[in-house]
Amino acid sequence: MAMSFSLPLVKMQALHKSYADGAIQVLKGIDIEMKPGERVVVIGPSGGGKSTLLRVMMGLEKIDSGSVTFDGKPYISSGVKESKTVIDMSVRRSIGMVFQHYTLFPHLNVLQNLTLAPCKVRGEAKAKAQDRAQTLLERFGLGAKAKAYPAQLSGGQKQRVAIARALMLDPKLMLFDEVTSALDPELVGEVEQVILQLAAQNMPMMIVTHDMWFARNIASRVIFCAGGVVVEDGPPEQVLGSPKEERTKEFIDRVFHINQ
């Protein structure tokens, strides 16, 4: 029991990632260990590599070197040959991601958006997937929108649908990349509520956000990332309240100043 408790859910080791054939170094040695049930909020200046970090975790980007294990299994590693990244697809399937720009399929209605992956990836029966989808939509206050097309929804509704779509695959980890940044201010709350709902059920998650109120409320841990490295890592009260590092302090002061 004690052993499984200490087993990390995610273990990133010396992750390096560059774009444009090494011309743009974005991740310069990231080591993050995440325990099951943790909700890690990643904050940091624009261009610091936060999105890149989540995209690597989702298996959307190749890495230069380093490795990631998930639930004790090897997930991502740089292959023997350079520029080859090995990704374990079965592990990738247990991770879900929601993006800043609602990436719903515009030609499918809400219900079809939710059931496409379960039916096609897991071979789930259509009726059963639709039942689960409807339940999920109702939980998120979208019960009446099952037949609507994405173009007929507000930004907040679209983003809630995107979260529901990811949850249809029963992920063991959810990644959220600035999911409220593109929303009108009055729609931010409804999306954050849904994520807080998930947090209450102990869903492990990594969240990139610029919303410090949300960060404080959702995080069990905050990581300040700048210049491609982890600058500070600790409980939210520490990193957001009384940061140890000078760079963190500067950033927090600036962001709170803007938020007020």
Place this chain on the structure above:
Amino acid sequence: MELDFSILSKFQYALRLGLWTTLKLTVICIVLGCALGFAVGLARTSRNIAVRAVSSAYVEFFRGTPVLVQLFWIFFCLPLMLGVELSNFTSGVVALTLYMGAITSETFRASLKSIGPEQFDACVALGLPRNVQVINVVLPQAVLRAIPTLLSNCVSLFKESALVSAVGMADLMFVGQNISNNTARPVEVLTVVALIYFVIAFPLTRAVSVIEARILRKLAI
């Protein structure tokens, strides 16, 4: 000069037969040509350089040569090279399908390009295998976005199909030309033939703008 359209009533049956050939040829080549065009459109975005080169060469060749030359080549040279006799109709289908494939591949390529990279991110995040990505995500969006232009492509093909009369295929144009030669009444006959083409093509061109507005609204592009 005096116009007498009544002479045409005698040739109603022949004209109808010609129109039937034109329509059959057009519809078959639309179906085959669009399928070919989609495949070639995909091939042109392939990561494999050989696939890209071959598909581009095909498209550029067929876009860069007159349809009439393509028709003559397939009617007269292809049988010599293959050593088999092709029926007129088969040759016509082959020629116009290749032409249509080249034209629509450009249409599909543009619509494929307009599908943003974030759609592919979503596919990966949902673990959709490549074939599901193509069939359930890429194809329907590409087709929806391409429909207005595809309809114009179809109208063009319908009109271009008149060229097959030059290689002796008995389509509407061929029949019309024959009647006009035999009756020495080119004005009446060719006017009516033009009207038949127009009556079919015009509603289609009008439909393009209506459908375009609807699709744009639905996809919110």
